[in-house]
Structure formats: structure tokens, C-alpha cells
Amino acid sequence: MAAATKTKPAGPKDSLREIVETIVFVIALVLMLKLFVVEAFVIPTGSMAETLFGYQKNITCVECGHIFPVNSSEEAEPADGRFHLIDGATCPNCRKRQDWKPKENGYDSGDRVLVHKAIYSLGFGPTRGDVVVFKYPVDPQVNHTAQNYIKRLWGLGDETLAIFQGNLYRSADVTYPADELNTFGRPKFPRPEPGSEDRLWEGPMVDSHSRTTPPYRSAGIDFTYHNCDRAIDAFKANRADGFQRSEGKASFRMLQKTDAQILAMRRIVYDNEHQSKTLAGKGVPPRWTGDTGWKADKDAAPKVFTHSGAAPGRLGYSHRVSGPPTPALLPNGEQLRDPGGFAVFVDDWRKVETGYSEGLFPPGAITNFLGYNTAEEAGNRRRSTGDFTVPDLMLECRAKLDADAELTLELTQETTRTQVVLTPGTVTFKIDDRIMGTMPVDLTAGREVDLRFSNFDGELRLWINGRRVKTDSFSPSFTPVEVGAFNPKNPAPTSIVVSNGATVSNLKLWQDTYFTPAANDGVNYNSIGLTLDTFYVQPGHFLCLGDNSGQSSDSRKWGLVPERLMLGQAQFIFFPFGRMGFIK
DSSP: OOOOOOOOOOOOOOHHHHHHHHHHHHHHHHHHHHHHTEEEEEOOSSTTTTTSOOSEEEEEOTTTOOEEEEEOHHHHSOTTSSOOOEEEEEOTTTOOEEEOOTTSSOOBOOOEEEEESSTTTTTOOOOTTOEEEEEOSSOSEETTEEOEEEEEEEEOTTEEEEEETBEEEEESOOOOOTTOBOTTSSBSSOOOOTTOGGGTTBOTTOGGGOSSSOOSOTTOOOTTOTTOHHHHHHHHHHHHTTTOOOTTSOOOEEOOOOHHHHHHHOEEEEETTSOOHHHHHHTOOOSEEEOTTEEESOSSSOOOEEEOSSSOEEEEEOOBOOOOOEEOBOTTSOBOBOTTSOBOEEOHHHHHHTTOOSSOSOBOOOBOOOGGGOOEETTBOOOOOOSSBOOOEEEEEEEEEOTTOEEEEEEEETTEEEEEEEETTEEEEEETTEEEEEEEOOOOTTSOEEEEEEOGGGBOEEEETTEEOOOTTSOOBOOOOOOOSOOTTOOOSEEEEEESSEEEEEEEEEEOOOBOOTTSOOEEOSTTOOEEEEEEEOTTEEEEEOSSGGGOOSTTTTBOEEGGGEEEEEEEEEESGGGOEEOO
């Protein structure tokens, strides 16, 4: 019989050593992830609002109750090193200017985001529409601190991008011959000198954007060929023929955002659930009013609208905002002045509060107004109204239809009408009364549904209860019309037309992000002042723009982003918790 073997008892564990090894392993893992995979960034400024926020104050409007963010970057981290106290802003919903006392409405830090640093090195992109983080090519480092920027990528290498009427267009057909000369006998489309190929990113205003580097463009060279004749002429010719593809001609196509990007980049125009208390009490007409067959729950501040009768009735929106400030006059007709001797101006809000009632808050154009950009510093009042008329709109509402009802959601661009016609069970897309296609939908009589209809980017899109209605069998697309000044003959840019019984509530109107010209001037396109900007994207480079176009330093100004400076894709907001989610 074999003798039993004795097992040697295990020695005592070195608990301290295990703890140290675990800590070292975790630190090494975190550093490796941070170095090669994921890194957290804080958004400091407002160039990507309202997709991503920098420092901001969240304001509840004292007039209508709408909650909106206000840019506070200059209070938190002033670029000039001087303290700026932000104590006023304008509500984007009712357009009432807000004032608050110092130390009220403290600011919140910017969004904290996770950036995937390895995604592009693994061969996934960069892709058009990505929110990207990159080293700022003008000043990659200032005072030994890396200057990292975050923008949305729109232009890829060897493309020409155009900004026209707030939309983006691309062409891969415009050529820039190296041997073509200008009137001075110099290359019209210069290339960098041998050994200076890393300067291909330089744009039209690069010199004015550097804080550390001597002037880049001593010879005035711009490698984006900003607004060169070839690109401008090609765009004009292509637009004149309706952006049709023609043999031997450069063709442009409008860039269309994904559904998720549309919802991330839209901006509020008016939420009918938040109406002005003052205007309702002073007799100023509400923004939504109905004609034949429509009845509202309230006369002064209606929120629920009911239609009855077979005759079609129109429920229309009028964009009623304060007119421009006018001089305040004394009873003797002289100009009223403040104690400092400066002329006093009053707007419609002040007039209606002091007894005026006629001609106030007239219908006007919907412009690229963004409440986030209206921050006011003590002693430096300014009025921001938006500079450009926005034709791309989105209408949301809650509706309930009777069995025999027909409901039409309509968005108008000057003379072009875009519509979706809904009946229980079907939807029809129309452009200028031309039927683009009809399809069955899950729309039951007597049941409330949430509807969303947009004409963003030259395409009609409809959502029912949050789900996009797919139109694979037909294309409800159109060429956007040229929108100029406000047309008083068409004061309702959006309306709802109903025959027979229906109830409509929860009305909200949104606008698309409007991409502004490089310096709010651009090239004058025609007699109504439309502007056009074109840029060439050099191979191996990207054109990146801020979603808050009117307040963004981006590729329109300083130039392109070299591929070598691309750090990664911003994918997730992890703080504040109320905004947690994936970035679209």
C-alpha cells in the first residue's frame, strides 16, 4: 500500500504586494486606454451649440417659462483675461430680453465627452458628419498647452464645398490646374514650395487667427482657393439648370444630414406650450390662428385647436417678434436721453408695457436666431436678431383625426409649398401640388399621434410617433428656392390644413442649422443679397465647421484640418447626467 503524500501548506499571502500590483495594473490600463483608445475632453466654448455646450447658464424665461442655455465662456474663461459678467440674454422662444442680478444664475461647466482615439487608425473613417477632435493647425500649442478643437467634419479631400443659403453643397468635379495663371502672370491655384507641403491647410484668414506664429501667408496664398472664379462659375451654372448632372460640366449636390443629425442640430423657433403672459394679456394676436372651422380652447393664448366641418380650414403660424428699437420721444417730440446723455431706444416689448397696442409684433421672417448667442455683459447691451432668413423648417404637433378627416402639414419656402397629406391609413407627399408618392401608414382614426414634418436639406421627411416614415419607393426631394427678404403676402411659413374633424395640440416649430458665410459677407450672388462661399479641400485634409456657425472659428476662416492632426471622434456625453448620451 502506497504511503499517503503530505501536502505542504501554502505560505501566507503578501496582501500589501497584491494591492500594490492591482493599483499599478489599473493605472497602467487607464493610461494605455487614455493614450491609445479613449480620452475625456471638456467642451470650453460654444462653437458646437446646441449639439454640444461649452460653459453656459441655464435660464428659465420669466415671460414664457421656456428654459434655454446662454453662452458663458467669456465669464468662465475670458479670452482677453478680463472679467466679463454675463447678466442678460434674450429668450429664443418669446424673444423677451432677460436681466438678472450678479451672482444669480451661476454658470455650468461645458459638456464632458469621451473621444474614441483609435477609431480612425483602425480604418473607420473619418466620415462626413462625424464630430471630430483635432489639434488646432494654426496654433497646436499655446503656453505649453495643447490647443484641441472640436467641430463637425463636412468636406473630404479633393472636394469643393459650397455654402449657399445656409446649406452645404459638394462637388468632386471642379478642377484647379497648376499651370493656370492670373492677370499678374502668377499661378491662379498655387501649390506650396518644395518642403512646405505641410502648409496645404492654410485658409483665407489664417493670419488673423494665430496668437503665437508670425504671418503665414506673406504672399497672400490661400490653399482652399476661397471663392475662386472656377468654383463660383461652376456652382452658378449648375444651379441655373436645377443641379442636373451634365456631361463635361461640374455638378454640385446638397449634403443631406442623417435623421439623428437633423434632430441634434435643429433649433427652436417657437414652442406654443410656452406663450408670453404679457402679450396674451395685452391683446397681441397669438402666433397660431385658425380660419374656417377652427376653434381654440382660449382666445388669448390658445394651445388646443379643434376643427369641424367639411370645408378645409387653415391653422397658420405668424412669426410675431419685436420690431427693431425706435427712438423714445418726450411729449414735446424731443428725443429722450438717459442721465449720461445717450439716446434712449425702445422695442415692442417696452411699448406694449407702456400702453401701446397697435402695429406691434408684426409678422416677420424666421431668421438664424439662437438664444445661446445672446449673452449680454453688464454695460454692453446688444440685440441679436439673426442675419439670414432660414427656409428649412420642422413642424411638430399632436393630432387626432376623425375617420373621414384629411390633415395637411405644410411648409412654405417663398412660392414653393411642401406638404404631407394624412388620412387614417395613408400619407401622401406633395411638392407644389405635385404628388411625389403615396404609401400606407399606421394612422388610426380617433387615436392621438405625434407628428413631425421637415423640409431640411431639400428633402421632405415625416415621423409618426417618433419613427421615420421611409420613402424608398419614391424621392420626395426638391431644389430649395432662393429666399430673400420677408414676403408680407405669405406671412405663414407653416400651416396645418384640415377638412372634417381633427384636434391639434403641442405645436412646436424648429429651424435647421444655418451655415453662415465665411465673414458674414461672402460673394453677392444676386440682387436680393444671397451669398455664396466656396472652398477646395486639399487631398489628405478635411473641412470642419462648428454647428453654431455664426459663432465658430473654423475651416471657413483659418483653413483645413490635416489628417495627421486628427485625434479622434467624439462619441459620448458622460456629464452632465441630464445630457448623457451618444453624440449624433
